[in-house]
Amino acid sequence: MKAVLLNCSLKKSGEESNTGALMGSLVREFNKNNVECILIRVADFFIPPGVKTDMGEGDEWPLIHEKILESEILVIGSPTWLGLHSSLAQRVLERMDAMISEKSKSGVPVAYNKVAGVVVTGNQDGAKQVIANIFYALSEIGFTIPSQAYTFWNKGPGPGESYLQSEEGHKWAIETGKLTAKNLFFLARALQKSPLK
Amino acid sequence: MKAVLLNCSLKKSGEESNTGALMGSLVREFNKNNVECILIRVADFFIPPGVKTDMGEGDEWPLIHEKILESEILVIGSPTWLGLHSSLAQRVLERMDAMISEKSKSGVPVAYNKVAGVVVTGNQDGAKQVIANIFYALSEIGFTIPSQAYTFWNKGPGPGESYLQSEEGHKWAIETGKLTAKNLFFLARALQKSPLK
Amino acid sequence: MKAVLLNCSLKKSGEESNTGALMGSLVREFNKNNVECILIRVADFFIPPGVKTDMGEGDEWPLIHEKILESEILVIGSPTWLGLHSSLAQRVLERMDAMISEKSKSGVPVAYNKVAGVVVTGNQDGAKQVIANIFYALSEIGFTIPSQAYTFWNKGPGPGESYLQSEEGHKWAIETGKLTAKNLFFLARALQKSPLK
Amino acid sequence: MKAVLLNCSLKKSGEESNTGALMGSLVREFNKNNVECILIRVADFFIPPGVKTDMGEGDEWPLIHEKILESEILVIGSPTWLGLHSSLAQRVLERMDAMISEKSKSGVPVAYNKVAGVVVTGNQDGAKQVIANIFYALSEIGFTIPSQAYTFWNKGPGPGESYLQSEEGHKWAIETGKLTAKNLFFLARALQKSPLK
Numbered sequence: 001m002k003a004v005l006l007n008c009s010l011k012k013s014g015e016e017s018n019t020g021a022l023m024g025s026l027v028r029e030f031n032k033n034n035v036e037c038i039l040i041r042v043a044d045f046f047i048p049p050g051v052k053t054d055m056g057e058g059d060e061w062p063l064i065h066e067k068i069l070e071s072e073i074l075v076i077g078s079p080t081w082l083g084l085h086s087s088l089a090q091r092v093l094e095r096m097d098a099m100i101s102e103k104s105k106s107g108v109p110v111a112y113n114k115v116a117g118v119v120v121t122g123n124q125d126g127a128k129q130v131i132a133n134i135f136y137a138l139s140e141i142g143f144t145i146p147s148q149a150y151t152f153w154n155k156g157p158g159p160g161e162s163y164l165q166s167e168e169g170h171k172w173a174i175e176t177g178k179l180t181a182k183n184l185f186f187l188a189r190a191l192q193k194s195p196l197k
Numbered sequence: 198m199k200a201v202l203l204n205c206s207l208k209k210s211g212e213e214s215n216t217g218a219l220m221g222s223l224v225r226e227f228n229k230n231n232v233e234c235i236l237i238r239v240a241d242f243f244i245p246p247g248v249k250t251d252m253g254e255g256d257e258w259p260l261i262h263e264k265i266l267e268s269e270i271l272v273i274g275s276p277t278w279l280g281l282h283s284s285l286a287q288r289v290l291e292r293m294d295a296m297i298s299e300k301s302k303s304g305v306p307v308a309y310n311k312v313a314g315v316v317v318t319g320n321q322d323g324a325k326q327v328i329a330n331i332f333y334a335l336s337e338i339g340f341t342i343p344s345q346a347y348t349f350w351n352k353g354p355g356p357g358e359s360y361l362q363s364e365e366g367h368k369w370a371i372e373t374g375k376l377t378a379k380n381l382f383f384l385a386r387a388l389q390k391s392p393l394k
Numbered sequence: 395m396k397a398v399l400l401n402c403s404l405k406k407s408g409e410e411s412n413t414g415a416l417m418g419s420l421v422r423e424f425n426k427n428n429v430e431c432i433l434i435r436v437a438d439f440f441i442p443p444g445v446k447t448d449m450g451e452g453d454e455w456p457l458i459h460e461k462i463l464e465s466e467i468l469v470i471g472s473p474t475w476l477g478l479h480s481s482l483a484q485r486v487l488e489r490m491d492a493m494i495s496e497k498s499k500s501g502v503p504v505a506y507n508k509v510a511g512v513v514v515t516g517n518q519d520g521a522k523q524v525i526a527n528i529f530y531a532l533s534e535i536g537f538t539i540p541s542q543a544y545t546f547w548n549k550g551p552g553p554g555e556s557y558l559q560s561e562e563g564h565k566w567a568i569e570t571g572k573l574t575a576k577n578l579f580f581l582a583r584a585l586q587k588s589p590l591k
Numbered sequence: 592m593k594a595v596l597l598n599c600s601l602k603k604s605g606e607e608s609n610t611g612a613l614m615g616s617l618v619r620e621f622n623k624n625n626v627e628c629i630l631i632r633v634a635d636f637f638i639p640p641g642v643k644t645d646m647g648e649g650d651e652w653p654l655i656h657e658k659i660l661e662s663e664i665l666v667i668g669s670p671t672w673l674g675l676h677s678s679l680a681q682r683v684l685e686r687m688d689a690m691i692s693e694k695s696k697s698g699v700p701v702a703y704n705k706v707a708g709v710v711v712t713g714n715q716d717g718a719k720q721v722i723a724n725i726f727y728a729l730s731e732i733g734f735t736i737p738s739q740a741y742t743f744w745n746k747g748p749g750p751g752e753s754y755l756q757s758e759e760g761h762k763w764a765i766e767t768g769k770l771t772a773k774n775l776f777f778l779a780r781a782l783q784k785s786p787l788k
Contacts, residue, residue, distance in 0.1 A: 081685045338476075
């Protein structure tokens with residue numbers, strides 16, 4: 001089984017990512033269940049705006065799109081900016097919009113029988129809204145969302161430390177991340193046995 | 198298999214409900230698959246504010262809570278007011294908050310292995326946000342959310358007709374409602390075969 | 395000048411309210427500017443569901459509605475439940491929906507030239523979404539929203555202490571509450587001098 | 592008086608924009624009040640991800656940032672994709688995040704005493720959530736939001752025509768756009784007379 005984990009941090013892979021750090025809790029759990037993990041730092045790729053799978057010259061989204069199609073599990077990780085998911089997370093959702101009309105061999109949208117979850121970090125507030133909005137988009141595209149399919153970390157009111165600068169709340173965020181990975185794995189397996197057609 | 202459908206219209210059952218009318222498209226599909234449907238008009242019940250399963254004297258939520266526990270499928274129907282789900286839909290979510298810490302015999306939250314979907318009507322806009330917010334709450338409580346697990350009807354910008362006063366857009370809303378019922382049924386069955394524990 | 399502060403806690407006035415405690419930071423600042431404060435615990439009143447100003451027998455909303463009309467400033471305080479504003483906050487918004495079509499002597503909606511802000515408490519996350527959604531509703535109804543017209547307190551990820559059980563983050567939340575009150579007062583005064591007609 | 596109107600369509604200026612078309616209703620009203628309008632098609636500019644005013648080599652955001660500082664009115668226009676504002680609208684908000692700590696001569700954030708509104712188009716639903724989320728961000732940054740400071744156009748449920756392909760609902764959307772422009776103009780003038788300091 002394969003999982004694609006898209007880290008939608010605004011920063012490229014040379015820089016430390018709080019969201020990426022928390023996404024690591026899912027990777028460790030996936031590995032225990034022999035789920036192969038493909039980690040993608042979205043900011044490293046050239047992904048122009050648009051709502052088609054291929055926006056033409058130089059577009060690197062098709063590489064990511066292919067990885068999603070080959071996998072059973074998708075995890076979207078996003079920081080919060082002004083209480084909202086990042087522009088790169090929104091870019092990813094816009095590009096996945098085309099998947100609504102791409103059909104599998106059995107005639108259902110290609111995301112059917114794939115499962116998805118969400119990871120959010122931020123230093124104030126906004127995680128639940130980000131999860132809600134991404135859940136909606138994922139369901140419209142065709143993904144199935146397990147029980148308690150998210151983890152998040154925030155720091156409470158006002159300016160403050162980021163995830164990697166603090167130790168508070170890590171235990172809950174990491175345990176919940178493991179639970180998310182476990183719930184994703186079990187549901188993906190249930191759908192392999194009894195796929196929607 | 199059983200489905201509970203909670204109509205969170207602000208109006209009691211003597212009055213016509215747009216949301217209830219659209220929820221009917223799911224009922225007809227459930228019936229085809231021999232899913233027993235329990236339709237509940239939330240406004241008919243005395244449900245005081247709170248976040249416990251039983252808020253004491255006169256509280257009628259425990260009756261609904263029991264029906265949810267006995268079913269495999271939950272559908273929440275809500276009108277939009279100011280672009281948001283109704284106060285009765287929010288009341289229902291608040292009362293279901295207690296289910297997060299209620300465990301089944303196998304030790305998981307009671308909503309695990311149950312599936313849920315959302316139906317929204319309104320005369321302007323707001324359906325997608327309502328669906329997103331209810332999806333988040335349902336996932337936190339422990340429900341599993343299938344592919345394309347919602348339908349909605351709205352009327353576009355400005356004051357205008359309600360669902361039952363118009364015929365526009367009914368075809369899409371009803372077809373999508375049937376799809377929602379189908380997706381809920383198939384996922385509930387998949388989870389019966391391969392339950393999360 | 396008068397301010398109405400609606401505390402939409404799920405609990406009645408005999409019980410301690412975290413939201414009410416944080417709303418106190420605005421009251422102290424309003425008092426400094428001789429703004430008369432009318433504090434209302436919404437759960438103490440019988441407010442049936444509906445979207446009219448008077449829903450008939452026993453309805454106590456008209457008392458609150460009158461206080462809002464007599465004031466220049468409105469503050470809505472809400473806890474977060476499942477990352478959303480309380481069912482009582484939503485009830486208040488639904489009942490204020492009727493104000494969109496109630497006109498002042500100069501022919502504009504009655505909420506024109508009134509200003510509004512939001513206070514939110516919760517033990518995890520959701521404040522920014524609650525503020526966003528209430529801001530939208532307030533603007534649709536006709537209120538004007540000042541710069542930085544909100545304060546909130548949350549506790550970060552996972553179950554944890556409430557506002558009154560913790561001391562963390564109070565400084566920022568209270569200072570921001572004072573700023574909100576100051577911004578509301580100055581904007582209300584600016585609109586008194588130059589009313590929209 | 593000056594207004595900056597940011598069209599956050601995913602398409603560059605050679606292509607037709609539904610959002611831009613509806614934004615035109617505000618421009619015509621602004622012109623009547625001698626408000627100079629600066630129309631910016633965000634997709635035409637190179638705006639890298641980040642939360643600073645200047646992200647370095649090639650960054651064209653500083654040009655837009657300067658126009659915003661020179662103006663009294665800001666209008667953000669966005670399409671809806673999956674019920675959410677566009678990745679370019681989110682990019683703009685992220686870049687404006689830096690304005691929270693940029694202060695004017697009188698020591699308040701630079702956006703104080705500036706007013707802002709929102710225009711949304713889409714072919715299904717999502718406008719109210721987009722407006723809510725952008726209102727929150729604008730208030731956090733320091734803008735003041737007038738009564739009924741938005742217009743939108745959507746098409747109701749299911750796939751369908753875009754704004755420029757349909758005539759339905761245009762009257763309401765355009766009238767509401769004019770009202771938004773009027774409310775923005777009057778509030779900007781009120782704040783010129785009685786600025787917050």
